[in-house]
Amino acid sequence: MVDTQSNSDVLLSVRSMKKVYPTPGGPVEAVRDLTFDLRRGEFACIVGPSGSGKTTLLKCISGLMAPTSGEVILDGERVAGPPRNMALVFQEYGRSLYSWLRVEDNVALPLRAAGIGPAERRERVAEALEAVGLAHVPQSYPWQLSGGMQQRVAIARAVAYRPEILLMDEPFAAVDAQTRADLEDLVRSVWKKLGLTVLFVTHDIDESVYLGERVIILSSSPTVVQDDVRIDLPFERDQLETRSMKQFVVHRHHVYEQIQLAKRGFRAEDTRPVAVAQPSA
Amino acid sequence: MNKARSISAMVALPIVLVLLWWVATLGNSNPFIPKPVALLTDLWETWANSRFLEHVVPSIVRLLSGLSIAIVGGIVLGVLIGSNLTVRKIMGPILEFVRAIPPPVLLPVLMMVIGIGDETKVFLIALGCLWPVLLNTVDGVRSVDPVLRDTTSSYNIGGLTRLRFFLLPAALPRIVTGVRLSLPIALILMVASEMYAATNGLGFSIIYFQRTFQNGPMWAGVVVLGLVGIIMALAFRWFERRILSWYYAQRELETSG
Numbered sequence A: 001m002v003d004t005q006s007n008s009d010v011l012l013s014v015r016s017m018k019k020v021y022p023t024p025g026g027p028v029e030a031v032r033d034l035t036f037d038l039r040r041g042e043f044a045c046i047v048g049p050s051g052s053g054k055t056t057l058l059k060c061i062s063g064l065m066a067p068t069s070g071e072v073i074l075d076g077e078r079v080a081g082p083p084r085n086m087a088l089v090f091q092e093y094g095r096s097l098y099s100w101l102r103v104e105d106n107v108a109l110p111l112r113a114a115g116i117g118p119a120e121r122r123e124r125v126a127e128a129l130e131a132v133g134l135a136h137v138p139q140s141y142p143w144q145l146s147g148g149m150q151q152r153v154a155i156a157r158a159v160a161y162r163p164e165i166l167l168m169d170e171p172f173a174a175v176d177a178q179t180r181a182d183l184e185d186l187v188r189s190v191w192k193k194l195g196l197t198v199l200f201v202t203h204d205i206d207e208s209v210y211l212g213e214r215v216i217i218l219s220s221s222p223t224v225v226q227d228d229v230r231i232d233l234p235f236e237r238d239q240l241e242t243r244s245m246k247q248f249v250v251h252r253h254h255v256y257e258q259i260q261l262a263k264r265g266f267r268a269e270d271t272r273p274v275a276v277a278q279p280s281a
Numbered sequence B: 001m002n003k004a005r006s007i008s009a010m011v012a013l014p015i016v017l018v019l020l021w022w023v024a025t026l027g028n029s030n031p032f033i034p035k036p037v038a039l040l041t042d043l044w045e046t047w048a049n050s051r052f053l054e055h056v057v058p059s060i061v062r063l064l065s066g067l068s069i070a071i072v073g074g075i076v077l078g079v080l081i082g083s084n085l086t087v088r089k090i091m092g093p094i095l096e097f098v099r100a101i102p103p104p105v106l107l108p109v110l111m112m113v114i115g116i117g118d119e120t121k122v123f124l125i126a127l128g129c130l131w132p133v134l135l136n137t138v139d140g141v142r143s144v145d146p147v148l149r150d151t152t153s154s155y156n157i158g159g160l161t162r163l164r165f166f167l168l169p170a171a172l173p174r175i176v177t178g179v180r181l182s183l184p185i186a187l188i189l190m191v192a193s194e195m196y197a198a199t200n201g202l203g204f205s206i207i208y209f210q211r212t213f214q215n216g217p218m219w220a221g222v223v224v225l226g227l228v229g230i231i232m233a234l235a236f237r238w239f240e241r242r243i244l245s246w247y248y249a250q251r252e253l254e255t256s257g
């Protein structure tokens, strides 16, 4: 991959975004000034400490909330409300599913709202449930499933919607380690299969390095981009192999270091170790 | 087994109370004090005939009409008010004012304005039952989970699809609570409205028997009223268990770990 891409390849563009929450106790600055671009088909992770404004950022990108200043541009258009070609997966899987709808109806609801007919709906739902390994429980209610399976339902819903860009807000922070590893691989396989653009938010450094082709590190509040790292790990990732690679360790070390620096208030752009900047063999 | 036990627990106290009542009134000859056996005969003789059709059925029709209007009106208004800040600000003070007026005091006014027909009684029942449904619907709509609301918005689920598959089901547990609270109010207002200027109905009959010193049939009327209330509550509970089956099943799962 080449770093210098033409502008037409940019799918998402966040420009000098700032978000200040007006609260009874005075304004809270959640995001100070964020600028970055996402290319079509990219898998980027955003890491940042708790409270650094990651959720705020995603809500502004997804049009659920307007930034205080700056703008978000998706596919050449300024985002003013939830865009049609975007899907969002939340950390709180249990609260993002409709308890009164069966799994298949949860997945089908956005399609129904988009005016897609019953036949195509059925087809897409079956396909999406198959893709996340839930083909056997379409008739269950979400609360009858384990946490990991519930998050799979939420991912299936996003997949069936066929978005161009998928935003995920710490989607696996609340599931156990083994389930988490499975879900990480699932997300990468979905990304590869569907050619999506993925923006994956996490506070877990290992997860960001393992999943992403690129890791954007946020400083702690007031938030700016601390660093933006290209992850040159092999395209095919494996929980055991990849995580024990030299490059993985180097990247992890770097990201960790940057986050520590950010916490201490350094805004250094030039602390990037040589090993990371060099393309791997 | 478990069911048998819960049923016996339910009826044990009433049986004991009736027995006590029977023993206590054994030698009593005061005509104003009801006795269990005489009451049963009165119940059968007074009510198990055409009087049921003439006086109980019209009451139930009024009650159900008023209640239905209150439920539909309460949900429609509640959704509008609950999901719209401007509407809430405009309507708030008016609602607080109307709500502060106890419905029965409106009866004389309504009789003058609408007349003494069924409309007045139905209107009064509807007005009294509106508040619990309305206020609970507003609360239910306002307290929907923000994550689920964001999910719904992010998928561009709007309009009637949003109402039918998100807002109403999410608020349903609260709406149902509001309706449950309005059931006894409906019963009270039904009887009260029938005690004024009516020519039929349970309330009318009870007052009529009382004025003509027919104490046995009067007490039997009170029992019929109680039975109507119990049947209504049981029917509602059955209905509630059905439409909220997902809600109770989920809660049971969560509390059992």
Ligand SMILES: Nc1ncnc2c1ncn2[C@@H]1O[C@H](COP(=O)(O)OP(=O)(O)O)[C@@H](O)[C@H]1O
Pocket (backbone or CB within 6 Å): A021, A022, A023, A028, A029, A030, A048, A049, A050, A051, A052, A053, A054, A055, A056, A057, A221
């Ligand atoms: N609705 C809100 N009102 C006021 N402050 C908020 C609100 N949401 C988030 N914040 C504040 O903004 C900051 C960033 O929050 P958030 O975006 O949730 O961070 P993260 O997702 O990285 O943990 C925090 O300090 C949080 O307290």
Ligand SMILES: [Mg+2]
Pocket (backbone or CB within 6 Å): A054, A055, A056, A169, A170
């Ligand atoms: Mg967050």
